[in-house]
Amino acid sequence: MALPPLVEPAAELTVDEIRRYSRHLIIPDVGMDGQKRLKNSKVLVVGAGGLGSPALLYLAAAGVGTLGIVDFDTVDESNLQRQIIHGVSDIDRPKAESAAASIAEVNPLVNVVIHNTALDVDNVKEIFSQYDLIVDGTDNFATRYMVNDAAVLLGKPYVWGSIYRFDGQASVFWEEHGPCYRCLYPEPPPPGMVPSCAEGGVLGVLCASIGSIQVNEAIKLLTGIGEPLVGRLMVYDALEMEYRKIKVRKDPNCALCGDNPTVTDLLEDYEDFCGAVSAEAEEATLNATITARELKDWQDSGKDLFLVDVREPAEWEINRIPGATLIPKGEILSGEALSRFPQDRQIVLHCKSGVRSAEALAALKAAGFKDAVHVQGGIVSWVNTVDPSQPSY
Numbered sequence: 001m002a003l004p005p006l007v008e009p010a011a012e013l014t015v016d017e018i019r020r021y022s023r024h025l026i027i028p029d030v031g032m033d034g035q036k037r038l039k040n041s042k043v044l045v046v047g048a049g050g051l052g053s054p055a056l057l058y059l060a061a062a063g064v065g066t067l068g069i070v071d072f073d074t075v076d077e078s079n080l081q082r083q084i085i086h087g088v089s090d091i092d093r094p095k096a097e098s099a100a101a102s103i104a105e106v107n108p109l110v111n112v113v114i115h116n117t118a119l120d121v122d123n124v125k126e127i128f129s130q131y132d133l134i135v136d137g138t139d140n141f142a143t144r145y146m147v148n149d150a151a152v153l154l155g156k157p158y159v160w161g162s163i164y165r166f167d168g169q170a171s172v173f174w175e176e177h178g179p180c181y182r183c184l185y186p187e188p189p190p191p192g193m194v195p196s197c198a199e200g201g202v203l204g205v206l207c208a209s210i211g212s213i214q215v216n217e218a219i220k221l222l223t224g225i226g227e228p229l230v231g232r233l234m235v236y237d238a239l240e241m242e243y244r245k246i247k248v249r250k251d252p253n254c255a256l257c258g259d260n261p262t263v264t265d266l267l268e269d270y271e272d273f274c275g276a277v278s279a280e281a282e283e284a285t286l287n288a289t290i291t292a293r294e295l296k297d298w299q300d301s302g303k304d305l306f307l308v309d310v311r312e313p314a315e316w317e318i319n320r321i322p323g324a325t326l327i328p329k330g331e332i333l334s335g336e337a338l339s340r341f342p343q344d345r346q347i348v349l350h351c352k353s354g355v356r357s358a359e360a361l362a363a364l365k366a367a368g369f370k371d372a373v374h375v376q377g378g379i380v381s382w383v384n385t386v387d388p389s390q391p392s393y
């Protein structure tokens with residue numbers, strides 16, 4: 001289903017623009033008309049991270065007239081493996097600023113608008129309303145549902161992408177012409193079920209594969225060419241080198257865009273909706289949470305501890321807390337590893353950030369280990385507060 005162009009053409013291209021965009025201008029489907037539409041376009045990219053990096057660079061190079069960048073984070077060394085819009089000299093710099101500087105180098109004709117802020121329920125509609133199209137490069141479910149809801153409520157199309165290890169997905173959600181993200185995924189996954197890229201990793205180049213699909217779709221929507229990925233989900237498997245397209249229908253029971261919607265405005269709290277940890281895990285951690293510093297004090301005082309790292313072996317290879325034993329969370333949840341836990345020692349669990357250890361703690365407590373505790377903030381907090389000589393990831 002071809003759709004009309006989202007944006008009216010600009011009055012004209014300058015001589016500089018005609019020179020710069022000549023390889024677009026000689027494609028009949030783009031031509032002068034398409035390039036003028038790009039010049040008049042306002043596109044917002046949510047997140048200047050893995051997906052946002054290639055998306056911003058190619059949108060800028062393509063000649064999108066106004067590019068908004070929303071990101072509150074700063075550049076970290078561990079970003080550089082995939083977030084190619086940032087460099088070594090940008091470490092600790094706000095990502096939105098770093099990205100804007102790279103864009104100025106690629107194409108100074110682009111008007112860049114920096115939103116150096118966290119997107120939240122108080123600002124998302126106001127920011128989105130300034131743009132024709134949104135490109136979603138977020139890496140967490142709370143923001144993803146908020147982006148979807150805001151876009152649907154404002155009637156804006158957006159190009160969604162997601163990445164994990166070797167797998168990527170992309171689609172165009174536009175309520176007026178097809179399904180929304182909630183039609184595809186009505187409920188967020190249970191907390192702790194789907195690890196983030198920070199927890200599970202991502203092949204750097206996968207960002208380019210999915211980010212370039214997002215830009216491809218953005219250009220098609222803005223200029224009205226080709227068949228947009230509305231109502232279809234692109235699924236990419238980098239190991240098999242396989243792209244599959246799956247039809248996605250509008251769900252008449254969708255809570256947001258269905259026949260009898262129950263979500264008629266933004267939710268008050270998307271973190272709450274997606275749940276950082278499950279209710280069981282939250283309950284288990286009450287009065288059973290210690291800080292990394294407290295763990296160190298326990299160790300120094302000679303307390304008899306059974307310290308368990310519930311991460312995966314690949315993470316254990318990167319860093320570990322001295323004295324810890326590796327028992328991955330899955331073996332605790334399945335009950336397989338329960339016999340390895342002593343009854344007469346203080347059990348302390350930790351993971352990377354405290355989410356998985358909270359889930360494991362709930363399982364241990366249910367199995368009768370009432371005094372077990374977990375470390376708030378996990379090994380990240382340990383490295384930050386106790387042992388900065390260890391590598392972080």
Ligand SMILES: [Zn+2]
Nearest residue numbers: 180183254257
């Ligand atoms: Zn929907």
